[in-house]
Amino acid sequence: MAHDDRRLRVLRAIVQDYVSTNDPVGSKALAARYDLGVSPATIRNDMAVLEEEGYITQPHTSAGRVPTDKGYRFFVDRLSTVKPLSAAERTAIEKFLDGAVDLHDVLGRSVRLLAQLTRQVAVVQYPTLSRSAVRHLELVPLSTSRLLMVLITDTGRVEQRVVEVPVDTEAETVAELRTLLNATFTGAKLAEASDKAPGLVEGAPLHLRPLVAAVSATLLETLVEPSEDRLVIGGTANLAQGSALDFPGTVRPLLEALEEQVVVLRLMAEVDSSAVIVSIGEENQHEALTGASFVSVGYGSGDEALGGLGVVGPTRMDYAGNMAAVRAVARYVGHLLAES
Amino acid sequence: MAHDDRRLRVLRAIVQDYVSTNDPVGSKALAARYDLGVSPATIRNDMAVLEEEGYITQPHTSAGRVPTDKGYRFFVDRLSTVKPLSAAERTAIEKFLDGAVDLHDVLGRSVRLLAQLTRQVAVVQYPTLSRSAVRHLELVPLSTSRLLMVLITDTGRVEQRVVEVPVDTEAETVAELRTLLNATFTGAKLAEASDKAPGLVEGAPLHLRPLVAAVSATLLETLVEPSEDRLVIGGTANLAQGSALDFPGTVRPLLEALEEQVVVLRLMAEVDSSAVIVSIGEENQHEALTGASFVSVGYGSGDEALGGLGVVGPTRMDYAGNMAAVRAVARYVGHLLAES
DNA sequence: TCTGGCACTCCAGCGGTCCGAGTGCCAGCA
DNA sequence: TGCTGGCACTCGGACCGCTGGAGTGCCAGA
Numbered sequence: 001m002a003h004d005d006r007r008l009r010v011l012r013a014i015v016q017d018y019v020s021t022n023d024p025v026g027s028k029a030l031a032a033r034y035d036l037g038v039s040p041a042t043i044r045n046d047m048a049v050l051e052e053e054g055y056i057t058q059p060h061t062s063a064g065r066v067p068t069d070k071g072y073r074f075f076v077d078r079l080s081t082v083k084p085l086s087a088a089e090r091t092a093i094e095k096f097l098d099g100a101v102d103l104h105d106v107l108g109r110s111v112r113l114l115a116q117l118t119r120q121v122a123v124v125q126y127p128t129l130s131r132s133a134v135r136h137l138e139l140v141p142l143s144t145s146r147l148l149m150v151l152i153t154d155t156g157r158v159e160q161r162v163v164e165v166p167v168d169t170e171a172e173t174v175a176e177l178r179t180l181l182n183a184t185f186t187g188a189k190l191a192e193a194s195d196k197a198p199g200l201v202e203g204a205p206l207h208l209r210p211l212v213a214a215v216s217a218t219l220l221e222t223l224v225e226p227s228e229d230r231l232v233i234g235g236t237a238n239l240a241q242g243s244a245l246d247f248p249g250t251v252r253p254l255l256e257a258l259e260e261q262v263v264v265l266r267l268m269a270e271v272d273s274s275a276v277i278v279s280i281g282e283e284n285q286h287e288a289l290t291g292a293s294f295v296s297v298g299y300g301s302g303d304e305a306l307g308g309l310g311v312v313g314p315t316r317m318d319y320a321g322n323m324a325a326v327r328a329v330a331r332y333v334g335h336l337l338a339e340s
Numbered sequence: 341m342a343h344d345d346r347r348l349r350v351l352r353a354i355v356q357d358y359v360s361t362n363d364p365v366g367s368k369a370l371a372a373r374y375d376l377g378v379s380p381a382t383i384r385n386d387m388a389v390l391e392e393e394g395y396i397t398q399p400h401t402s403a404g405r406v407p408t409d410k411g412y413r414f415f416v417d418r419l420s421t422v423k424p425l426s427a428a429e430r431t432a433i434e435k436f437l438d439g440a441v442d443l444h445d446v447l448g449r450s451v452r453l454l455a456q457l458t459r460q461v462a463v464v465q466y467p468t469l470s471r472s473a474v475r476h477l478e479l480v481p482l483s484t485s486r487l488l489m490v491l492i493t494d495t496g497r498v499e500q501r502v503v504e505v506p507v508d509t510e511a512e513t514v515a516e517l518r519t520l521l522n523a524t525f526t527g528a529k530l531a532e533a534s535d536k537a538p539g540l541v542e543g544a545p546l547h548l549r550p551l552v553a554a555v556s557a558t559l560l561e562t563l564v565e566p567s568e569d570r571l572v573i574g575g576t577a578n579l580a581q582g583s584a585l586d587f588p589g590t591v592r593p594l595l596e597a598l599e600e601q602v603v604v605l606r607l608m609a610e611v612d613s614s615a616v617i618v619s620i621g622e623e624n625q626h627e628a629l630t631g632a633s634f635v636s637v638g639y640g641s642g643d644e645a646l647g648g649l650g651v652v653g654p655t656r657m658d659y660a661g662n663m664a665a666v667r668a669v670a671r672y673v674g675h676l677l678a679e680s
Numbered sequence: 681t682c683t684g685g686c687a688c689t690c691c692a693g694c695g696g697t698c699c700g701a702g703t704g705c706c707a708g709c710a
Numbered sequence: 711t712g713c714t715g716g717c718a719c720t721c722g723g724a725c726c727g728c729t730g731g732a733g734t735g736c737c738a739g740a
Contacts, residue, residue, distance in 0.1 A: 003681095024733090026732065026733050026734085027733075027734080028732080028733075029732095038682070038683085039682070039683050039684075040683090040684095040733095041682075041683055041684070041685090042681085042682055042683070044733090044734070044735075045681095045682090045735095047734090048734090048735080058733090058734085059691095060689090060690065060691065061688090061689050061690055061691090061733080061734070062688090062689055062690045062691065062731090062732060062733050062734065063690085063691075063732080063733070063734090064732085064733065064734095101501060101567065102499070102500050102501060102502075102567075103500075104570075105567070112599075135480060135488070136478070136480040136488075136490075138476070138478050138490070140475060140476040140492065148475070148476075148492070150476075150478070150490070150492060150498065152478075152480065152488070152490060152500070156500065158490065158498045158500060159442070160442050160443075160492070160496065160498060161441060161442060162442075227441065227442075227445070230444075234599060235599070236576055236595055236599070237592050237593075237595035237596040237599060239580075239595075240579075240580075240590050240591045240592035240595055241590075241592060250580050250581075251577075251580045252577050252580040252581060253577075255576055255577035255579075255580055256577040259452075259574060259575070259576070259577060343712090364702090366701065366702050366703085367702075367703080368701085368702075369701095378713070378714085379713070379714050379715075380702095380714090380715095381704095381713075381714055381715070381716090382712085382713055382714070384702090384703070384704075385704095385712095385713090387703095388703090388704080398702090398703085399722095400720090400721065400722065401702080401703070401719095401720050401721055401722085402700085402701060402702050402703065402719090402720055402721045402722065403701080403702070403703095403721085403722075404701085404702065404703095
């Protein structure tokens with residue numbers, strides 16, 4: 001149908017225009033700026049239909065149209081074309097991320113990069129512990145009855161916990177314990193740690209059992225919220241920009257939600273590294289994110305996502321561009337983590 | 341002089357009133373709310389003098405007076421009394437910080453706590469590496485020519501770096517190296533590491549020398565900016581609150597400066613754990629902080645501050661309360677770090 | 681099925697007015 | 711000498727009404 005086709009082109013034009021100008025877009029402006037081949041009057045008719053169907057809306061009678069959440073959703077699913085990054089952007093990414101010195105650094109740079117590329121608030125999750133594998137498990141005696149357990153994962157995360165041990169320990173005992181634990185856990189996915197732990201205790205020499213039990217217990221504790229997941233946030237300054245324009249009341253609830261982390265982590269829980277997820281406006285259950293959109297994707301070398309990253313911004317955002325940026329950064333982060 | 345004395349009481353009242361109401365304060369309101377024992381007319385005369393001297397100013401002719409930076413400075417130095425925290429606040433602090441599981445957790449909780457207590461943006465610096473001592477230095481072979489060096493300090497910081505080693509290494513060599521390094525560095529302040537390194541290389545067995553050199557070099561690298569200093573920021577949502585009221589243009593430059601970290605770190609460089617530092621408005625060299633005040637103090641168990649923490653907010657802030665909160669939190673953080 | 685024309689609506693911006701808060705000054709009083 | 715009450719003055723913010731322009735919906739005609 002030539003009809004429907006044009007109507008969709010009108011919708012696309014409305015979204016694009018509104019995203020770039022932030023003004024409700026009228027039929028005349030649309031006809032002038034986009035080559036739709038018809039007069040403003042015809043566009044008006046199409047707009048009336050689009051409004052009827054819920055894709056666009058009028059702030060008030062004598063204003064232009066603005067896309068609704070439904071309109072953005074349709075745009076993202078059906079109308080937007082992948083916008084490849086410019087060569088300059090690609091080299092910028094490489095330059096920015098190269099020379100990162102450790103995981104903290106990689107993620108810190110990523111979040112800044114993402115914020116800069118998209119001009120939105122960027123969010124990067126640390127690699128989930130349970131999906132990482134143990135690279136090394138170190139024990140440092142603090143006193144005779146306390147050990148510092150340091151867990152180093154293959155993704156570069158380091159977690160430390162103090163373990164209160166039930167019996168006094170000597171340096172050699174600790175060394176023995178360390179060897180045993182590393183023999184068991186090194187290379188294993190942390191998700192499997194809970195399976196291995198009981199067998200390990202039973203199989204251990206008698207004098208080590210209480211120690212093994214204490215350390216394993218602590219190890220398992222680190223695998224639950226909240227230490228399991230961590231988040232880096234950047235580019236909040238981008239919210240201050242057009243705050244009044246984009247967020248009706250204030251950006252306060254949004255900033256609070258971001259600092260809460262939990263909200264974002266819940267959104268991130270669903271990411272996977274194959275496809276970019278977009279969550280628009282009212283689709284977000286959390287109230288504070290109701291006026292915002294969230295674009296995210298998982299990163300990780302293989303099939304399973306180690307963690308997620310994304311951007312949060314007004315529903316009026318450049319979805320195509322942000323999706324491309326998010327995906328590109330995720331890919332680089334994945335590579336970097338695979339290397340080290 | 342009874343004169344001067346009353347004038348100062350007027351200034352104090354102006355600051356207090358303006359801080360709590362955010363309205364320029366007039367002579368009548370002042371006479372009504374504060375028991376100054378004189379009529380509005382007299383207060384007006386005092387105000388004229390205070391304005392003459394530069395402590396207060398009028399936004400426009402028919403408005404009340406507002407403290408200037410100089411006024412706040414005087415208030416902080418001479419007029420404000422220490423405001424002890426309420427019992428509820430004290431227990432809140434303990435409750436909040438107890439149960440912290442590692443350094444990251446302690447600092448994360450501190451920053452949230454501080455933001456909540458003061459309703460300002462809170463900033464907490466990680467313990468400076470060079471002022472920390474080595475608790476343990478771990479080496480994990482990644483491949484025959486690459487080692488992962490993990491540095492654990494007595495303050496709980498963990499830094500990791502990949503060391504490219506010039507020769508292929510075996511497990512035993514690594515063990516030897518680890519023992520040697522720990523024998524030398526464990527317990528030593530990192531600031532002294534650069535002194536010890538050369539001697540260590542020379543004193544090492546011949547076959548270890550290139551390795552020792554490589555690892556020491558990497559170790560020294562971690563002691564310079566930017567990894568030397570790290571920052572946690574929280575409570576940025578508090579900026580969104582009365583943004584229009586407190587920050588004329590927008591909060592954007594301020595948020596950017598905070599994310600830069602460098603700016604804040606420079607301010608933090610001067611902290612020491614004995615006294616709270618207050619930097620008001622124009623006193624801050626950095627342009628973005630020109631309309632803001634910064635209240636900070638060092639934390640640390642002993643004499644030397646391990647790091648700093650503080651809050652950033654509008655010059656119109658509750659200095660007495662914020663100073664008390666900052667100091668209290670710093671004290672707890674100091675204790676917590678000393679314990680572990 | 682599209683187009684141009686037309687009447688209609690409604691917001692944003694502008695200028696003018698008014699009110700009240702706050703001031704400075706001055707004369708009188710302790 | 712210092713405090714007070716009175717008074718005239720200033721000025722910004724709120725309120726109001728107007729107008730212009732952008733944008734729409736509808737309709738008749740191509």
